[in-house]
Amino acid sequence: MDVDPRQYENITINDNDSHNIVLSYLIHGCFKDTVESLVASTGLKVPAVQLEDMEKRKRILHFALEGNALDAIALTEHVSPDLLENNKDLLFDLLSLHFVELICSRKCTEALEFAQAKLTPFGKVQKYVEKLEDFMALLAYEEPEKSPMFHLLSFEYRQHVADSLNRAILAHANMPSYSALEKLIRQATVVRQCLSEELGKDVQSAFSLKEFLKS
Amino acid sequence: MARPLASQGDDEVISSKGVKKVEFVRIIAEALYSLGYSKTGAYLEEESGIPFHSSVVTVFIQQILDGSWDESLASLHKIGIVDETIIKLACFIILQQKFFELLDGEKVMDALKTLRTEIAPLSINNFRVRELSSLILSPSHRVIDGISGQEMVKPKPRSELLEDLQKLFPPTVMIPEKRLLQLVEQALDLQRDTCLFHNSLVGETSLLTDHRCGRDNIPSETVQILPDHHDEVWYLQYSKNGKYLASSSSDHSAIIWEVNLEGRVSLKHRLIGHQKPVSCVSWSPGDDQILTCGAEEVIRRWDISSGECLQVYEKGLIGSISCSWSPDGKWIFSGLTDKSIMMWDLDGKEMDCLKGQKTLRISDLQTTSDGKLITICKENMIVILDRESGTERCIKEDQMIVSFTLSWDNKFLLVSLVNEELHLWSIQGHIRFVSKYRGHRRSRFIVRACFGGFQQAFIASGSEDSQIYIWHRGSGELIETLGGHSGAVNCVSWNPTNPHMLASASDDRTIRIWGLNHVDTKSNSCIPHCNGAN
Numbered sequence: 001m002d003v004d005p006r007q008y009e010n011i012t013i014n015d016n017d018s019h020n021i022v023l024s025y026l027i028h029g030c031f032k033d034t035v036e037s038l039v040a041s042t043g044l045k046v047p048a049v050q051l052e053d054m055e056k057r058k059r060i061l062h063f064a065l066e067g068n069a070l071d072a073i074a075l076t077e078h079v080s081p082d083l084l085e086n087n088k089d090l091l092f093d094l095l096s097l098h099f100v101e102l103i104c105s106r107k108c109t110e111a112l113e114f115a116q117a118k119l120t121p122f123g124k125v126q127k128y129v130e131k132l133e134d135f136m137a138l139l140a141y142e143e144p145e146k147s148p149m150f151h152l153l154s155f156e157y158r159q160h161v162a163d164s165l166n167r168a169i170l171a172h173a174n175m176p177s178y179s180a181l182e183k184l185i186r187q188a189t190v191v192r193q194c195l196s197e198e199l200g201k202d203v204q205s206a207f208s209l210k211e212f213l214k215s
Numbered sequence: 216m217a218r219p220l221a222s223q224g225d226d227e228v229i230s231s232k233g234v235k236k237v238e239f240v241r242i243i244a245e246a247l248y249s250l251g252y253s254k255t256g257a258y259l260e261e262e263s264g265i266p267f268h269s270s271v272v273t274v275f276i277q278q279i280l281d282g283s284w285d286e287s288l289a290s291l292h293k294i295g296i297v298d299e300t301i302i303k304l305a306c307f308i309i310l311q312q313k314f315f316e317l318l319d320g321e322k323v324m325d326a327l328k329t330l331r332t333e334i335a336p337l338s339i340n341n342f343r344v345r346e347l348s349s350l351i352l353s354p355s356h357r358v359i360d361g362i363s364g365q366e367m368v369k370p371k372p373r374s375e376l377l378e379d380l381q382k383l384f385p386p387t388v389m390i391p392e393k394r395l396l397q398l399v400e401q402a403l404d405l406q407r408d409t410c411l412f413h414n415s416l417v418g419e420t421s422l423l424t425d426h427r428c429g430r431d432n433i434p435s436e437t438v439q440i441l442p443d444h445h446d447e448v449w450y451l452q453y454s455k456n457g458k459y460l461a462s463s464s465s466d467h468s469a470i471i472w473e474v475n476l477e478g479r480v481s482l483k484h485r486l487i488g489h490q491k492p493v494s495c496v497s498w499s500p501g502d503d504q505i506l507t508c509g510a511e512e513v514i515r516r517w518d519i520s521s522g523e524c525l526q527v528y529e530k531g532l533i534g535s536i537s538c539s540w541s542p543d544g545k546w547i548f549s550g551l552t553d554k555s556i557m558m559w560d561l562d563g564k565e566m567d568c569l570k571g572q573k574t575l576r577i578s579d580l581q582t583t584s585d586g587k588l589i590t591i592c593k594e595n596m597i598v599i600l601d602r603e604s605g606t607e608r609c610i611k612e613d614q615m616i617v618s619f620t621l622s623w624d625n626k627f628l629l630v631s632l633v634n635e636e637l638h639l640w641s642i643q644g645h646i647r648f649v650s651k652y653r654g655h656r657r658s659r660f661i662v663r664a665c666f667g668g669f670q671q672a673f674i675a676s677g678s679e680d681s682q683i684y685i686w687h688r689g690s691g692e693l694i695e696t697l698g699g700h701s702g703a704v705n706c707v708s709w710n711p712t713n714p715h716m717l718a719s720a721s722d723d724r725t726i727r728i729w730g731l732n733h734v735d736t737k738s739n740s741c742i743p744h745c746n747g748a749n
Contacts, residue, residue, distance in 0.1 A: 108331070109324060112351065120352055136352055137345040139327065140335045148341055 019044055021180045028179035030058035057169055064162040069098035080172040090168055092122050093161045096135050100153055103138050111139065185209065240265045246395040272389060280373050284313040294388060303339055305383055308376065310334045314347060315370035327351055411687040411694050414669045414714050431732050433685060434717040437699050439728035443470060443482055448720035450495045450706050454502040457712030459519065461505055462726055465492035469507045471519060478716055480728050484522030488515055495537060500544045508538040514549050528559050537580035550580045550590060581621040589628065591616050597630065599642060610640050617657065622666045623711050629664050629674065631657065637664055637676060654693045655684040660703060667709020667717065675717060677704030683719050699727055
């Protein structure tokens, strides 16, 4: 879309704002070392408590990503008590990660026992039933990677659970669940879409962030 | 003793219709075994030299009943079934049984092993595999709500498994259970269908002779004459519960009759109020009220128990020619002389008016139980209107339509045509013509027909030659003509709850009630019998 350069140059951007945007992104993603460098170069102030929390969050997410759900849960309980109590969906996702771990290590008996002990109580609530059945189906196959539910074993799935966990912990600590950077990009995309529709332009050229950044 | 007509081993035939000896003997053997006569069954196999099952199959059956699953799977492959999919399906259900039995015996890990190593590798029915996995989580004694294991996890009996397998296999491998009995029952059904006079539930169905009801199952004798109308009786109809009969006459009145337990009819109420001949009546869905329609006049609503007129419906000077209830009894429909259809609520408030050529000057109006309106909209066309969706379906005839009747179950329409034919149409789903009935006379007036008898197996119609005509619905054959009236029979109604009771309305000012012909010498009622010829 052709831009009117006059519009852009009239807007002043505060350095501090830019730094804060980057900082929020880094904190959100627990990039501890990078945060420290940025703080050192820009003179921004970050409360020590926030840095500590970030460290803990990093460890929790790391556990989740490697499939060590039990440690992730334990540490979450320690850092944000009641979080999982009030967020059953998340708890279920984490427990199921552990179940998947056991399946992958071919420890069927343990997996079954774990499921019977920890996962079946969720079965009483209708919305978990289908998810539960999805996971249980993995038990039936000697090679779960070849079963219809193989996507539950993937890294992408663990990433998805870790992201949810991250957002929940941040929200619990009254911090924004989405980084400022993410919010800005989303907003820009939506606004662009609406504008081009309103102006009657072809919607086939949907807003492409990549293209925009290059221009 | 049947003589074999062709001897070709397995294809030996023992009757002129191609019944194969081997098959015949095998189903007899199956019948013997089903009845528990295993010694006779075995002896038959020996004497005829025709094995009931091949030896592999016999072994297989025993293995299934014993629960020797692995052995049965091995036998399965030796039976000689060509179709791979059938073999796989059979393996699946056998292993499924094994799975359920293990679960039932609380051998959860063994069940899991079967699922993983035997069932899942078959790679069929992944959906079922998924269900089975969930069941491991909630074995039968711990039914957990919400998980699909709410269904019975108890394994079915092995004999049922055998039945399932037998349905799966080609019939030459395992004879379907009770096959001979099934064939016999088919023959009985066929006989019942072709029995022209079959009119009651209590039928002696003996295997020793073909089933044939006699004429005496149809109402054919006048048991009562009701002379209470002062002029031609034009219309009559039983209530749905068969307890009442309503008749309407050109004497400007309608009469409610009560039918007592012995089938005796007595006058309950005379409904006076119309200033014109009453052309038709319509029972409410609950049989507690009735509408009467004055010819090109008003509609009146009456209470059955008190005989009181509760409401009058009219639209200015435009007269009504037909009337009907909505299925919930809250609205009244009426065809008017200006060809529109009017809709009132019970208190007489006008709710809707369907304009345009919706009905003709002399026309019937019926409502189905799902709220559709049926009316004659053109000379040769009947339309079924769905008021809610606005859709219309039509029945087109080649001749002018005089009147029609809706069956009690709303599935059929009997259309009376100007060329003295009755056409039966099926209106549920796809509209299609079913059959026609001829014989009665109708040239000047409206003569009405009805459905009746046990399972509505008969069609009855009035006629201008003063007789009642009765046809067997399925075959279209005229089976009875009833004489007695001395004037045209305008309308007939068959009691929906008593297949042996028919009522007829005639220009001779009487209503006749017809019942079964009892050769009853004790009967002392002398019924005047008139030769119905003009």
